[in-house]
Amino acid sequence: xxxxxxxxxxxxxxxxxxxxxxxxxxxxxxxxxxxxxxxxxxxxxxxxxxxxxxxxxxxxxxxxxxxxxxxxxxxxxxxxxxxxxxxxxxxxxxxxxxxxxxxxxxxxxxxxxxxxxxxxxxxxxxxxxxxxxxxxxxxxxxxxxxxxxxxxxxxxxxxxxxxxxxxxxxxxxxxxxxxxxxxxxxxxxxxxxxxxxxxxxxxxxxxxxxxxxxxxxxxxxxxxxxxxxxxxxxxxxxxxx
Numbered sequence: 001x002x003x004x005x006x007x008x009x010x011x012x013x014x015x016x017x018x019x020x021x022x023x024x025x026x027x028x029x030x031x032x033x034x035x036x037x038x039x040x041x042x043x044x045x046x047x048x049x050x051x052x053x054x055x056x057x058x059x060x061x062x063x064x065x066x067x068x069x070x071x072x073x074x075x076x077x078x079x080x081x082x083x084x085x086x087x088x089x090x091x092x093x094x095x096x097x098x099x100x101x102x103x104x105x106x107x108x109x110x111x112x113x114x115x116x117x118x119x120x121x122x123x124x125x126x127x128x129x130x131x132x133x134x135x136x137x138x139x140x141x142x143x144x145x146x147x148x149x150x151x152x153x154x155x156x157x158x159x160x161x162x163x164x165x166x167x168x169x170x171x172x173x174x175x176x177x178x179x180x181x182x183x184x185x186x187x188x189x190x191x192x193x194x195x196x197x198x199x200x201x202x203x204x205x206x207x208x209x210x211x212x213x214x215x216x217x218x219x220x221x222x223x224x225x226x227x228x229x230x231x232x233x234x235x236x237x238x239x240x241x
């Protein structure tokens with residue numbers, strides 16, 4: 001009898017069809033958002049986003065269709081709260097999002113991918129409860145933000161920060177004043193400066209945090225530094241704020 005009961009659960013009734021449709025919609029939504037991340041070469045691509053969306057949908061199906069798997073025990077029947085399930089999903093997604101955020105020196109990467117995983121989980125919740133209209137709107141808005149707004153972001157004037165480390169001979173040419181004038185000619189403004197000298201007193205070293213609205217400023221600065229014989233080495237690293 002238990003065997004036939006199991007076969008009855010596998011029959012394609014209306015509820016099963018509804019659950020299948022919600023899972024397929026969640027799969028498509030996760031792939032759509034994840035494909036953009038894959039195209040950008042991010043570590044969390046369409047497979048990760050698809051799994052996140054499907055998992056969120058599955059967990060919500062447990063609460064939405066709880067009558068189908070929980071026997072009726074009358075008025076005192078225990079019911080799962082869908083809102084608490086949604087809160088638990090979003091809390092758990094925080095750990096996955098933190099895993100794609102990487103810090104390389106002063107540069108932080110992966111924040112946008114973490115945010116895309118977060119909204120993918122929310123879209124999976126919408127698929128699980130059958131809110132298709134806000135789901136499709138959210139997928140469209142997410143793709144617009146990740147792709148089209150990226151193009152607009154490159155066109156808008158914005159202030160970029162750089163970590164600048166330069167070493168040079170201790171002579172009359174390589175001075176702080178000379179360096180400040182050079183940076184100013186390349187469109188940089190100095191936000192912070194640290195000055196050091198080696199133990200023998202033969203070499204000066206400047207550590208600076210620079211900011212500029214010119215995207216070609218680092219290229220210009222690099223070319224000018226290569227022409228100065230007193231400069232021994234330099235390093236210009238973009239900083240994500």
